[in-house]
Amino acid sequence: MEIMLRPALGPIGAMPGAESDDLLDRAWRDPWTRADCRRVALGMMPGCGFVDDATLLDCLKFEVRRGRLTVSAASASSTQFAPPQPPSKPRQSVLLIDAFEKGKGGGAFINITRAEVVAGLRERVKKPEGIDQGSTSLCGPSSLCYNLLLDDPDTYVRYVIDLYETGAAMLGKTKVKPGESCRSFKPKGIAPVDWIATASLRDSENLMFNYDDPSDAFGGITLPNNLAGWMEGLGYTSVTNETNVWFSKDPEDFDQAVRLLRQGQRVCIFVNSRIVDGQEKVSHFYSVPDHWIVLHASGGLAHGTLAATFWTWAQMIPVPKTGAMNADTFCGNFFGYVAGSPP
Known part of the structure; x- marks a missing residue:
């Protein structure tokens, strides 16, 4: 272009x-x-x-x-x-994938082949927005991995390769070691590389509930403090956790999220997923946070309406689909944000 x-x-x-x-x-x-x-x-x-x-x-x-x-x-x-010119030397992530491809045998994820991981890694490095949680509740780890691919694809690639080869990996300062049931699951409705990266993180974080099936909604829930901790462990700075799991937030909170985005921070937004689908909530009482999305662009709520673009489910989604959304409607489904400056 x-x-x-x-x-x-x-x-x-x-x-x-x-x-x-x-x-x-x-x-x-x-x-x-x-x-x-x-x-x-x-x-x-x-x-x-x-x-x-x-x-x-x-x-x-x-x-x-x-x-x-x-x-x-x-x-x-x-x-x-x-368009930017390609780098004169191959990126480290490309070299890591090439070396991994030459390896022999299977890995710790017994129902995922090395070839599937290689193809998935190359696709994710080329197109970070392709991460797709599908019908799973892995929106928190997916949002983290999407931002990580934008900021540090080398770390993402090392993380996935280590998980596949050994069944454990360090994601920054976070030790990730998924259980046997997670590692033996044959992914359906989610790409193998995305299962390794996101389900492993979610399963490893859970102390009482395993995440070993895409239909496991409870085991996949990511709380704001977990997401903020993962970001800090990866070297993101000035990490802000401005969320509420019981009550929705105000227009001023979203406007602050937009300001942080304009300052170059990555901003993950905590919402009720109906707002992304274009469905207005029934009431404040029944709206609960159940989905993480990544703020891509917005003019804020200063004029009483919202027009924004968010990343989720492997695509950039405008909210609303057409026109503008009333600020009260959006804020009734908005439960805050976690943000941080890339390492």
Whole structure:
């Protein structure tokens, strides 16, 4: 994807972080370039219907930070978006997968083949958003692994390989050692690589309940303090756990989550899953948190409505599907967030 933006914003090279954000902010303020910026952002958010300008700008910044786009001056009179060039040397994760593929025999997960793990690892490194919990309740570990793949794919690959080869692994400072029933399960409705990465973490964390079947809703529940602890163990800094498991949160809490996202943090949102499906809750009393999603872009709730994009179930999902959602409706299903700055 490539567009030319006018007018000149100064001859600059590829810039990560705050510098690229500043360039995008200046390009967005200029009426001549805003239309081109909008076209690129909307092209990366298919099917989203109406999306406000703040959300579109956040989308561009997010894609630059994750390496999907680079922003640079093509000349003294134009600015350019273009796909990033591949690295001159293979990433460590690629080398790890290649070496793992050459190994012999099966592993600790007796109903998953080495070839399935190799194919899954390559797909996840290439496309982190492909993680799919399916019908399982593994949304917490899935959200963590999605963010980890964006920030540190090498650690993710080592983690999965160690689990398969030995039945145990360190995920940062967290020791993960799933039980025999988890390791012997033949995954259905979830990719083998996702079962290894997410079910192992959930099963290892449970002291009283095993997670050995995708239909096990209770054993798969991830509490906010668990998710925050995993992030801290992986080296995420300034980790914030602003959640409530009994009462929904306020618009100000979501607006703070959006501010943290704009500062470059990863933000996991705790919700009732009906809000992602576009179903309005019946009442405050009956709405309970049962799902983790990752905030991708939003303009916040300052105007009394929500238009946002979240990652979950292997896709970017606009909420609502079309138009905007009343802030009260969203907040009645919103139970806070866990956020942290990437290592």
